[in-house]
Structures are given as structure tokens and as C-alpha cells.
Amino acid sequence: MNTANVLILIFSMAILLILPIQTVAEKDIACYHCHTNVVNEFRNNVHYQMGFTCANCHGGDIDDNNSIISANVMTGDFIGRPTRNNITDVCSKCHSRETSDYKQSIHWEQIQKGHSEAATCTDCHGIHEIRRIKDPKSLTNHQNSPETCAKCHSNKEMMSAWYYGIKTDRLDTYKESFHWKALRNGYNVVATCADCHNNHITKPHTDPTSSTYPDNLPKTCGKDNCHPGAKFDTKIAEGLIHDKESLHTGKLMFNKTGMNPRLASYYLGPFDLAYWIAWFFKILTAGVIGAFVCMVILDFASRFKINRRW
Amino acid sequence: MKRAKTKLEKDISLEKEQSEITFKRFTFNQLVQHWVMIATFMTLVVTGMAVKFPDSWWSPVIINLVGGFEMRTQIHHTAGIVMVILGIYHIIYHVFVDKEPLLERRIWPTLKDTQDFWKTILFYFGKEEQPKYGRYSWKEKFDYWGAFWGMVMLCVTGLIMMFPFVAMTYIPYAYVHLATIIHTDEALLATLFIFIVHWWNVHYSPEVFPMSKAWLTGNLTEGQMMHEHPLEYEEAMRQAHMKDYK
Numbered sequence: 226m227n228t229a230n231v232l233i234l235i236f237s238m239a240i241l242l243i244l245p246i247q248t249v250a251e252k253d254i255a256c257y258h259c260h261t262n263v264v265n266e267f268r269n270n271v272h273y274q275m276g277f278t279c280a281n282c283h284g285g286d287i288d289d290n291n292s293i294i295s296a297n298v299m300t301g302d303f304i305g306r307p308t309r310n311n312i313t314d315v316c317s318k319c320h321s322r323e324t325s326d327y328k329q330s331i332h333w334e335q336i337q338k339g340h341s342e343a344a345t346c347t348d349c350h351g352i353h354e355i356r357r358i359k360d361p362k363s364l365t366n367h368q369n370s371p372e373t374c375a376k377c378h379s380n381k382e383m384m385s386a387w388y389y390g391i392k393t394d395r396l397d398t399y400k401e402s403f404h405w406k407a408l409r410n411g412y413n414v415v416a417t418c419a420d421c422h423n424n425h426i427t428k429p430h431t432d433p434t435s436s437t438y439p440d441n442l443p444k445t446c447g448k449d450n451c452h453p454g455a456k457f458d459t460k461i462a463e464g465l466i467h468d469k470e471s472l473h474t475g476k477l478m479f480n481k482t483g484m485n486p487r488l489a490s491y492y493l494g495p496f497d498l499a500y501w502i503a504w505f506f507k508i509l510t511a512g513v514i515g516a517f518v519c520m521v522i523l524d525f526a527s528r529f530k531i532n533r534r535w
Numbered sequence: 536m537k538r539a540k541t542k543l544e545k546d547i548s549l550e551k552e553q554s555e556i557t558f559k560r561f562t563f564n565q566l567v568q569h570w571v572m573i574a575t576f577m578t579l580v581v582t583g584m585a586v587k588f589p590d591s592w593w594s595p596v597i598i599n600l601v602g603g604f605e606m607r608t609q610i611h612h613t614a615g616i617v618m619v620i621l622g623i624y625h626i627i628y629h630v631f632v633d634k635e636p637l638l639e640r641r642i643w644p645t646l647k648d649t650q651d652f653w654k655t656i657l658f659y660f661g662k663e664e665q666p667k668y669g670r671y672s673w674k675e676k677f678d679y680w681g682a683f684w685g686m687v688m689l690c691v692t693g694l695i696m697m698f699p700f701v702a703m704t705y706i707p708y709a710y711v712h713l714a715t716i717i718h719t720d721e722a723l724l725a726t727l728f729i730f731i732v733h734w735w736n737v738h739y740s741p742e743v744f745p746m747s748k749a750w751l752t753g754n755l756t757e758g759q760m761m762h763e764h765p766l767e768y769e770e771a772m773r774q775a776h777m778k779d780y781k
Contacts, residue, residue, distance in 0.1 A: 403696075403715070406589045412604035446700070455700040464709030490709040498713055506720035513681075513724060517732040523659035528741055 269362075282315050283307075290525040309336045309345050316346045326425035331432075342383060343432055349424075368408065370417040371396055398425075398467035414450070421445055421466075437485070463490040473500035557754040558771065564628070566753050571621050573681075578614040578725050582607050615693050634670045641670040644680070648673035669766040678733055685725045692718035694706045 227377070253309065254281050257264040275399075279285075285303035302309055317324035327333055327346070335343035347355075349365055356363035364373045376395040378472060379382055384391045399405050404415040421427075428435035436445045439462035443513050447455030455461075465487050477495040478484070491499050561569070585597040585607065601607050630637060650666070651673045658661035666672075671679070692714040695702040699711050735749045749755055761766045 240695050403586075406586050407604050407608075409589065410595060410604040410607075412599045414605075452700045456704050459700055459703045460705075460707045461703055463707030464712055466708070485711075490707045499709070499716060502713055503716055503720070506716070506724065510720065510724045510727065514731065516729045517728065520655075520659075521735045523656070523733065524735070524740065527659040527661065 226532075263353050270351075270353060270355045271357050271360075272355060309341050312345050312347055323425050330423075330425060330427040332427060342377075344377060348377070367413050367417055370419055371399060371405070371408075374418045392467075392470075394469065395467055398469045398472075401469050402466075416451060420448075420451065449531050462487060465491075468499070470500065470503055473497045475500040475504070556757045556758045558757065558768070559753065560749045560755045561753040563753065566750070568621060568625055569750055571617065575614045575618040575621065579611060580593040580617065580722070582614070583719075583722055584726070586724065587705060593757075596659045612697060615697075617685065619690050619693075621688065642676060642679055644673075644676055660674070669770075670761065670764060674736060678736075681728060682725070685721055688721045688723075689718060692721070746767070 264279075264342040267279070282302050285301055307315065307388075313324055313327065324346075332344040336345065351364050356366075358365050358367075360366060361368065363369065378391065378395050379393050379397075381393050384393045399418070404417070408417060409414045423436045426436075428437075430437040430439070432438060433440070435441065443455050443457055443459040446452045446459070446461055463486070473490070473491065475497055478492060478497070479495050481489045481492060491497055582601060583599060585594040588594055598604055598607050613693055629640075647669075650669065654663050654666035655673070658665050695706075695711055695714040696718060702711055702714075737743060737750070738745065747759075755763070757768075760771075
């Protein structure tokens with residue numbers, strides 16, 4: 226074996242060794258070598274599976290991406306840390322309808338007012354790991370949607386800030402509902418947050434164009450897949466959908482002027498019905514069962530003591 | 536302390552040796568009503584409590600066993616409708632078909648029941664003889680009227696929950712929410728009452744353990760009759776004798 230042959234052998238072996246790495250690197254995303262975690266997340270992204278790369282959202286020069294260390298990508302219109310405006314701009318390039326819906330929402334309104342922690346696309350859909358809605362791991366999956374909203378809406382610090390004043394018990398009170406009880410047992414044809422409050426055009430219930438504005442509730446509940454045939458004058462607004470016993474104080478209210486009309490409908494005369502009926506049943510159940518359990522115990526004991534009935 | 540046997544106990548032990556007479560406690564009609572009641576009640580409890588206590592470990596077990604949440608709802612609704620039909624049948628039968636005058640039925644509560652109630656308590660403490668009951672003791676009347684009230688409540692609130700958007704054309708949403716409170720709390724009361732009190736009286740009590748066979752045969756032996764319903768027994772015997780002397 227001469228030297229040339231040995232060199233050729235070594236060279237070909239080297240190529241054989243390098244080739245797989247090379248092919249992996251080619252299929253791979255250049256940013257991987259530094260932003261490993263992010264790219265791993267991105268691999269679960271529906272956009273990655275459809276052929277999009279980092280540069281589609283972050284900008285930068287795509288052509289220089291093939292080298293292993295691709296610092297050149299961070300040039301031109303590259304955005305490292307997208308601002309709230311950047312995010313909606315990027316998403317609107319393709320999802321224009323969703324973005325224009327979103328821009329009517331209270332979330333966008335708050336961002337415009339300078340409260341940048343208000344939700345934008347990525348807060349609900351995920352940042353790098355954007356999955357299809359049907360994917361059970363997706364943040365926006367029907368099963369996960371209550372938890373996704375609760376990330377912010379159960380956060381006391383965020384919600385009790387003076388400019389929001391939104392209650393943080395929205396998930397807890399939703400969990401009182403039949404919708405949640407059915408949902409958690411795998412029955413998907415029930416409403417979660419987005420079904421009533423709308424996913425992109427989320428507006429406060431005080432806004433007359435909101436899906437949760439009292440006058441619009443029959444239409445919202447009466448969607449074709451939900452409660453079709455709900456009549457126009459259905460009295461849904463007279464009562465709190467997000468209800469919980471803790472909302473009710475049981476105080477006697479002789480003057481209900483100025484009270485929230487939705488809460489006022491729980492009152493019959495001065496009585497807060499939900500509160501007092503729950504108490505009535507607590508007392509009734511404890512009384513009746515307690516009395517009869519005593520009776521059973523006495524009955525049983527009397528058989529030993531009196532020894533008459535055997 | 537040994538005690539001489541009372542006359543009643545002598546009678547009972549005498550009867551045990553020779554008794555062949557049975558007393559009709561329930562007609563076949565009533566037995567079937569009770570059987571349907573048992574079947575629907577148990578189905579409703581199992582499928583309903585899984586939603587009343589959604590965070591319990593057994594809730595998903597039950598829901599998966601009956602075939603998922605939607606199936607659970609279907610089963611609960613079906614059983615509920617059957618129970619409502621049973622209730623309507625019961626009322627129609629006993630008001631319009633049964634020949635006995637409505638106001639003379641022995642199921643109505645009377646003053647004697649309150650007296651019997653106190654006597655029973657005194658009896659438990661050994662201060663009084665066991666009260667003598669007619670056809671229905673105060674406990675049985677309480678069972679019956681408890682179930683009666685419960686079925687009315689559960690039927691009304693259940694229908695509201697089954698058709699919330701029909702209900703909401705007449706009543707505010709707040710009252711639909713109240714219906715869920717009333718329905719589940721009333722159901723819990725009924726379940727506890729049946730499982731503890733009713734089953735004590737007819738299953739667990741040493742007097743009848745393992746069970747009183749009246750719910751299967753509809754009959755009571757003469758011994759049971761003398762012991763549990765002495766007044767009715769005396770009345771029946773008096774009438775039988777009168778018939779003999781005619």
C-alpha cells in the first residue's frame with residue numbers, strides 16, 4: 226500500500242465521518258449552536274414544520290446562514306428582542322385577519338396605553354413553541370385555554386394593578402361551572418374562556434360591542450355549536466356567569482340602588498338567595514342526617530342495653 | 536339481668552313455630568314502583584355525584600366507567616326522566632285509580648306520629664315501651680314524604696338544568712344557578728338519608744339484617760307484623776274474626 230492510497234483512504238474515511246454532520250448541519254438551523262434551547266422549542270413549532278426559519282420572524286440575512294457559526298445573520302433588519310409592536314407586525318405579515326381582530330381588543334388597547342405586560346400574540350400562542358390548536362400540548366388547545374388565560378388573569382400582582390382592577394378569581398369561578406366540570410373530564414364541546422370572551426377580539430363586558438356585553442349575551446351563548454335556539458330575550462344577563470358563593474356575603478340589603486344589577490338579581494327582597502339557599506341546605510342536611518344518625522346509634526345501643534327486641 | 540318474656544315475645548316465638556299466615560305489605564304494583572325507584576336512584580346518584588364532587592379521585596373513575604362525560608350526562612338525563620315518569624305515575628295511580636278515599640290514607644302524618652317520635656326516643660333510653668305503630672310508623676312516613684319532597688325539588692331543578700335556555704326565557708340566569716345549588720344539595724341530602732337511615736331501617740338493623748324481604752315478596756310474616764305494626768295487625772285480625780262470625 227503506497228502513501229497515496231493511504232491518504233485517499235484517510236480522506237474518504239474523513240469525508241464519511243464528516244458527511245453526516247454536514248447533512249445534519251444543513252438541515253439544521255444555524256442559530257442552533259448558540260440558541261440550543263430556543264431552537265429545540267422551535268422544532269415543535271408548527272411554522273418550523275412548514276419550513277419557516279428563525280429569520281422569518283427575527284429578520285436578518287438568510288443567505289449567510291449556512292455556515293456553522295453564522296453571526297452574519299444578525300444584520301440588516303434583524304430583531305433580537307421583539308417589542309410588542311414588532312410581534313404584531315411580524316404575525317400580521319401572514320395572519321392579517323387575526324391581527325386586525327386582536328388590535329380591537331382590550332389587550333392591545335392596554336399595550337397602546339403603555340402597559341406592555343398586556344397579552345399579545347405570543348402570550349397565548351407561545352413564543353417559539355407555537356403549536357396547532359388541535360395539538361393537546363398547545364397553549365391554545367381547548368383543554369389548556371383556561372390555564373393559559375389564568376397565567377395572567379389569576380396573577381394577583383398583575384391584575385390588582387390600579388389601572389386594571391380585574392378580579393383574579395375568574396378561573397376559580399369558571400371552575401364552579403358545568404362547562405369546566407365537563408371539560409376536565411374530557412368532554413370538549415363546552416365553552417372555555419375564548420368561546421365567550423372571543424379569542425382575538427377580547428373586549429371588556431362594559432363595551433357595547435363586546436361579546437360579553439349584557440345585551441349581546443344571548444347571541445354569544447346561542448352560537449350554533451353551543452346553545453342554538455337561545456332566544457333573543459333570554460335572561461342570561463340577569464345573574465353572574467362567573468359565580469361563586471364567596472361573592473355573596475349574606476348581608477341583608479334593604480336598599481339595592483346603585484348595586485350591580487347582575488348581582489341584584491340574586492336578591493329576593495333583602496335576601497341574597499344563592500348564599501342563603503346554600504346555607505339552608507347545609508343546615509337542613511346536617512340537621513336531618515345528624516338527627517337520624519343519632520337515632521341509628523341510639524337504636525343500635527338500645528338493643529344491647531334493653532335487650533328487648535331480639 | 537334475666538327477665539320474664541313479655542306476652543308479645545311469647546307470641547312471636549309461638550308464631551315462629553307455627554306461623555304460615557303472611558300479611559300483604561305491598562302490592563305488586565308498589566313493588567315494581569320501588570324497584571324502578573331503586574334502579575333510577577342508584578344510577579342518578581352514581582352519575583350525579585361524579586359531577587357534584589369533580590375533584591374527588593373516584594369522579595373520573597366513574598365517568599370513564601360509564602363511557603365518558605357525554606354518556607354520563609345522557610345516562611343521568613334518561614334515568615332522571617324515568618324517575619319523573621315514575622313519580623307522575625305514582626301520583627296518578629294513588630290519586631285517581633286507588634279506590635281508598637284520599638284523605639283517609641294512612642300515609643298522612645298525624646298527631647300520633649309526633650307522640651310516637653317522643654316515645655321512640657324514650658324507648659331508646661329504656662324509659663318507655665316501644666310505641667305501637669299502625670300501618671306506617673313515623674319513620675316510614677318521614678321516608679315517604681322526604682322522598683316525595685325530594686323528587687319534586689329534583690324534578691323541577693333538574694328540568695331547569697336540562698333546558699337552561701328554555702328556562703331563561705322565563706327566569707333570570709341567577710335562578711338557573713340557584714337550581715344547580717338546590718339540585719345537588721338536595722340530592723346529597725337524599726343520598727345520605729337513603730344510604731344511612733333507610734338502609735339502617737331495612738338492611739343493617741339487627742332486627743332485619745341482612746334485609747327485610749318485604750321489598751321482594753311484598754309480604755310480612757305474622758311475627759314481623761305483630762312486632763312492627765301491632766295496631767294494623769290487631770285491626771286485621773279483628774276484621775278477619777268478624778268475617779268468620781258472619
